[in-house]
Structures are given as structure tokens and as C-alpha cells.
Amino acid sequence: MKSLHKIISLVAGGILLSTSSCNKKLEEHPYTVFSVDYFKTPAGIKNAVYSLYSGMRYDYGPEGAVGIAVDGTDEFTYASEPRNGSGGTGDYLTLGNYSLDFANGAIQTPWNRNYSNINLANAVVEFAPTVALSDVDRATVLGEARFLRALYYMLLVEQFGAVPVDLGSGDLKFNQTAFQGFNRLPVSDILVKDYKVIIDDLTFASQNLPDKRPAGEFRLCKAAAFHMLAKAYIHKGYSGAKEATDFSKAYTAAMEVINNQSKYGVALQQNYADVHKPGNDYNSEILYSVERIPGNNIANEVGNPTGIGGSKGIDANNDFVGDYTSVKAPLASSSTQPVGTRTTQYGRPIRRFCPTPWLYNTAFADKDNDSRYDGTFRTVYVASQTGGGFTANTDTAFILAKTNRIADSLNGVLPLGPRLKPYRVIAPREFYMIGGSIDPAVTANFYPSLSKYEDPNKLAANDEGGRPFVVSKLSEVYLLAAEAALQDNHAADAVTLINVLKLRAAYRPGLTTTDINNRYNAIKVNDVANITLDFILDERTRELCGESMRWPDLAVRGKLVERVKKFNPDAGNIKDFHVLRPIPKGQLDAVADNNKAQYQNPGY
Secondary structure (H helix, E strand, C coil), rough: CHHHHHHHHHCCCCCEEEEEECCCCCCCCEEEECCHHHHHHHHHHHHHHHHHHHHHCCCCCCCCHHHHHHHHCEEECHHHHHHHHHHHHHHHHHHHHCEEEEEEEEECCEHHHHHHHHHHHHHHHHHHHCCCCCHHHHHHHHHHHHHHHHHHHHHHHHHHHCCEEEECCEEECCCCCCCCCCCCCCCCHHHHHHHHHHHHHHHHHHHHCCCCCCCCCCCCCCHHHHHHHHHHHHHHHHHCCCCHHHHHHHHHHHHHHHHCCHHHHHCCCHHHHHHHCCCCCCCCCCCCCCCHHHHHHCCCCCCCCCCCCCCCCCCCHHHCCCCCHHHCCCCCCCCCCCCCCCCCCCCCCCEEEEEEEEEHHHHCCCCCCCCCCCCCCCCCCCCCCCCCCCCCCEEEEEEECCCCCCCHHHHHHCCCCCCCCCCCCCCHHHCCCCCCCCCCCHHCCCCCCCCCCCCCCCCCCCEECCCCEEEEEEHHHHHHHHHHHHHHHCHHHHHHHHHHHHHHHHHHCCCCHHHHHHHCCCCCCHHHHHCCCHHHHHHHHHCCCCCHHHHHHHHCCCCCCHHHHCCCCCCCCCCCCHCCCCCHHHHHHHHCCCCHHHCEEEEE
16 A cells, blocks of 8 residues: 655744645645644654655656756756747856756755754754664664655755755754754865765665565655665766765676666566556556655645645656647648647646757767657647647647658658648757757747656646656666766676666567667677766756756766756857856855855856
């Protein structure tokens, strides 16, 4: 049975607490008076942990969280609405072209949300040892709280660099009083503390969480902890806090999961497209997702499901969607737009982020032998309304061809002959932002749209999504192990690990074993000399495209400026200092120190 938490609004320190229930629904009950003594009860300490889970909804799925993770990278640039300034989306324009300053709204998403949750985690760690719990329950509560505290810190450090460990009452102490200091100096020393907290917490979690997560819910488990521990060591290995053993320890943590998949109840899906398939959210490859319930806006803490940003819903469901409603029927003279009515399957075409030419043309150059392009983007659209020769929910309205030549052939472009298909076949050269439309009136603001967050069970086409949002999956464990092997000077092991994913990528339902082997031989790694950091970053794109990690992937590895300059022409303003975000204006305004500039990151 999937667990359900009954959320309680707590007005003490702005904390949101919850209690468990065996019914899958979420109800809000406001209370006006709570004291810290509540944390000293079994119900209170468990509710605090549920609140830590709930707080992650601000970090995974909402527009601001997605924007700081994907916009202005080699994968995605800002799309049409940020370009014309409509819809209040200027923050994504400035993120994408690197004209952002410390007042940018998107960067405040983690900043304004994570510290209260870190403080709450500090409370759990402080009070749990004295609460009347069984040893097993106490270990689990502490493991969950420390995992989540580590993740809240990771999300801050990868964006802003060093952040305070002392929130006003001492390092990792629960703070109950207003504090106008900002314990960020000296930055180099604080960064060392940050990574120590993150790694200590994840090490504890890997030792104390259950081996396996429950089949139908995303309670934390050891596999997720080892995965995040490997990632933390890799991030540290590229940082100013690095130590010689970081990559070796990352490899050990990742291989613990890879070598013991049965123990931890994990396995790769046979078909890449199934990993993010609606209805398959609890599959064996997913180690941890931020829990949500499809179609249940109340349970997902979404007050206004058609709102844009600012809630705990999944704006990612709509943010990557091009304007499929504007695509016209095949005949140039036709005014028919067969998918002119928005659908819950395809989502709201809000057009925040669209693929860069590099993503489409280079990272996913091989769209036949490698199934991950088709498993990442929607390529076929069915009519949503009847008329102009189309029947709703039955007829294909248009498809996205993988090459210009295929499109020309199917469209019967001279000298190839008469039109061969009744639906429109859109050529890559027509995609917005890829090559420039040959007929803007036909495919305006349209481009390959990410399909990973499609949610056919949401209540309306314009709603935010409500599926669990993937944070940790086994395929990334393979990628982290390969990267650690490369950096720890045994790259031959990386070849084996990468080729596990390549073999899976060669699979498509219906292919014979011979077909799969032929495709695998076309894409597998044959030479250890091919294993470089850039190669692994390319492979991370193919495996993890759009999954709210690309900006930190590049930034923490020192590759952001190089690759963005090379692959994203919209980001011409990028400078070396953009590998960190600015400390937000609201934070600096609140500091009781006239020399506020000393706390800001260089360049801002």
C-alpha cells in the first residue's frame, strides 16, 4: 500500500508537520500553538520527518527549481515566452543568458525553503535520541532526517558554494531564535564543513536506513543513500575541499549498490522509455523520488493547480512543452490546427525551456541505434479535435522526423514526388531554436518536448503535474561509478559500466536479439581512450536529460563555462564567475552587517 501522510500546518518556526495514515489522501489541519516539546514525542518526531520529505517538493518540480537546474546549459536554453518577456518569465531569460543578478527570483527557490528544513532536521537529530522509539524506528528516523539534511545542503552548495552550518545556535544546532548573522566566512573553511556534514550524514544514512524502500512508496533506503554519497564524494573531489581519496570513496559507494542489487531491491528497467513512463513511477530503477499523488492536488499541496510557480506542484510537466497547439495541418493553405485543444497527456505549452542545437544534433545524434532520444522526447501527436479531415483521439496529427531527409521524403517534397502521408511531418530545420523554421506560421514556437514528466492523470491540461519526481535512480549510480573510475585512474572499469547502459539503450520492444546486438555494437565503447570527462558528461545527457541536475553537473565539475560557450549560443554573457549563483538580495538585506559585500560571491 502506498503511504499517505496527513499534513498538519505548524505555526512554530514556519514548520510543516505531518502524521501517517493508512488511507491514501492528505488533509490539512491548521493548529495555532505548538512548542518544541512536541518534537520530544514519538508523533512529533515522526511528523517532523514527514515534513522534511514534504519540503523537498519545493526543490524538485516547481518552475524555479527546474530553472536553476536546466536553464542556460548545453542542454536547454530559454524558450519563446522568456524571449518576449510575457508571463513574468524574465527570471528564466536572465538565467539563460547569464545577465542574472542577486534579485533573480528563481535562485530564491532553494534559498528561501531549504534553511528552515535544515533547521528542522537539526531538531530531529537533536531530539530523536531521547524520544520513546524502538531502536529500529529511531535508526530509521535519524537516517531519514540526516539523508534529507544532506540533500538540502547539497542543493545549496552546488548552486551557491559555501553556506552556513551554524544557523545561529552553533554548528548543526536547532535554532529557535531570530538571527541576523550570516556564518559564511571564511568561505574556504565553511565549504570544508559543508562537505563534512553532507558526507557524514549520508554515511550515517547508508548504515541505518532500511536496505530496501517499500514497493509502493518513496521512503528512503540504503541504495538511495549510497547513490547520494557517491555523488557527494564526486562533487567534493572537484571542489576546494577535495581530498585524494574522494573519487576512490565515490567508486566504493556506487559499486556497493551495483554489486548488491538483489540485496537493495533495485534493477535497471529493460526498456529505457519505461523508466519515466506514467503509471510506472515505482519501478525498480527508481531509488528515491519526491512523493506526489497523480490527480490529487490537495495531497500534493497545490492550492492553485493552474498557477505558474510558487507551489509544490510539478511545473516541469509544462515547462518543456513547445506549442503543439499552433502546428497546422499539412497543406500550406490549411488553417486547421488538429491539436489546437490542449490535452492532459501533452500538457500546457508554457514554453520555458527548449533544447539547444547541440542537444538535438550532437548528444542525440544517433536516434536509431540509441533509444534514449525516443525515450526522452515526444515525437508523435494525435489530433485533439475533430475537423479538417482529422478525428480527435484517433488520427495522427503530426510527427517529428529525426532528419530533414526523412521529413522531405514523407512530405513528398520535390523531386521526391507527391505527399505520402496525410499528417504533417515536421523536419528538424523547422524546430524553433534548432535551425529556424522554414515556415514560422506552421510550426511557431514548436520544438521537441520532453516527455519524462507527462502526466495523463492530472485533472486538466493546464494543471501542474502530480507524479512523483525522480531524484535518484540506478542508472546514475552506474554513471557516477564510471566517472569515479576515470578520476581514480582505472578507466577500464568505466568502459564496462558505461556499456551496461549502452546495451540497455540499444533495446527496443520487438527487436530480435540480433537487432539489439547490432545496435549495441554501433554505440558501445570499444576503447578506454574514449572515456573522458566530456564523454561522461555527454552520456549523462543521454541518460538524464532534463532531470533537474545539468547546471550543477557542469558547474561543480568546472565544465559549465567551457561547454556553454561551445554549445549554447544564447548564453553569450557567461563569465567564469557564473559557476556560482549570487547570494540572494533578501539574504544580504537581512544581515545586520554594514559590510554586506564580503558575503557575496565574486562577480556579483
